[in-house]
Amino acid sequence: NPSWSPNGQEIIFSRSEGNRPLQIYVMDSRGGNVRPLSGDHFNDKNPAWSPDGRRIAFIHSRALGQPAIYTMDSNGENRVRLADSHADSRPAWSPDGTQIVYNHALKQGIRNLFVVDIDTFLAAQEAPPEEVIPEPEPEPDPEPEVVPEPDPEPEMPQQPEPEPDPHRTPDQEDKKEGEGEGDPPQAPSADPPAIEEGIQRLTISEHYDIHPDWSPDGSKLVFTKESSPFNAGVYVLDLFSRLQTRLTVEGGYNGYPCWSTDGTKIIFSSNRDGSLGIWMMDADGSNTTPVFDALGQDDIISQHAWRE
Structure with missing residues (x-):
């Protein structure tokens, strides 16, 4: 999985x-x-330089855990974990x-983009937990004060019950004034649960959406949509409209796409x-031509990298 440094050296x-x-x-x-x-770290793979050459993103698999995305300085120091989810x-x-x-990897046979x-995710991880203020302990009850009982008041004659209003219906008899009127009952919240702070899902597919590469202007992604180990096509995703366009229509396996530096x-x-073999096409999928097709059966292509 080679990756050129931004300065090409x-x-x-x-x-x-x-x-x-x-x-x-x-x-x-050379x-x-x-x-x-x-x-001293192992199980590190898929390295990629940051555009300024200062950081490197890569995949690290812990001995007892699933792979996750990390970044480190270009000299290998200051490793930081990102995207705390499995099988990245x-x-x-x-x-x-x-x-x-x-x-x-969402489940067996499905991968999405x-x-x-980075800043949003790290800020959420470093945010301190909300402070829980303990409630004050209740003070003990004071000694009860003895108060002399007052003299009983004379009994008042009972008032006769009012006669029922002939204009009120039976179901209104037991209601108090204003009862049953006012705001309707509130509906339950419809807000969906957040995936994770700083992480957003880009594709929803029942296939393998893999091998993403960003266009130089940042507006699109090119990637492989794999329907089987022997059948795949190159697609482009518009990041603003979220529309996907297939660029390759031929059968077989077409994948591992990579943008040229000028897009x-x-x-x-x-x-x-x-x-x-290795092929090249225009950014809209036209003018497809072979670049190198002298590969043997034992040759494996896993990733391409352009150099300015």
Whole structure:
């Protein structure tokens, strides 16, 4: 899962050596000066540079927990957990560096796209709990004061009961004045429960919505919609209208899309002609052409990365 640094001088990637779990490494653009960033941490994968090059988003799997999104400084320090939900993968930064989009496993066979606003999420995690003010303990009752009983008052003659009003109906006899009138009963609250502070769901699908990549202007996402392990298409999601448009109509597996740095092109993987290769198309899905189709059966494409 390689990712170019914003200045184009370094490449970050994940690697497993021997039987050890995945760790994150960085190297020079020519392949030299390879060095680990994960330190003593393992199960780190899918690294992605922030637009300013200061932070790296990645997936970390704890030994007894599900994968989650983390960020760290470009030197591997100051690891911070984001998107406290299970089975997150393939984070991608927004062009302004304030949000991260990722796919999240909802249940067996379904993954949808979610986005986390970094500042909002972290502020909610750091907010102190509401202070609970204990109620004061009740003071003991004072000693009862003995008050002499007053002399009994003389009895008053009883007034005769009023005769019933012939103009009132029986169901009105027991009602007090103003009773039964006023505001209607309140309806229960219809506000839906919040997913989590700072996290928003972007797609609602019964398929795998995976491999998201942000357009350079921040208005769209390109992603893979996988209906089966052998059938997938490249889609684009307008983040303002939430409309989805399919860009590839050919059969087979078409996925792992990635925007060009100027937003005019998209590269992706496809086996449409019987062999796995890298293809390129215009941002609207037109003018599809092969870029590299000399891959063997043992070759695997997991992620593309453009360089300016």
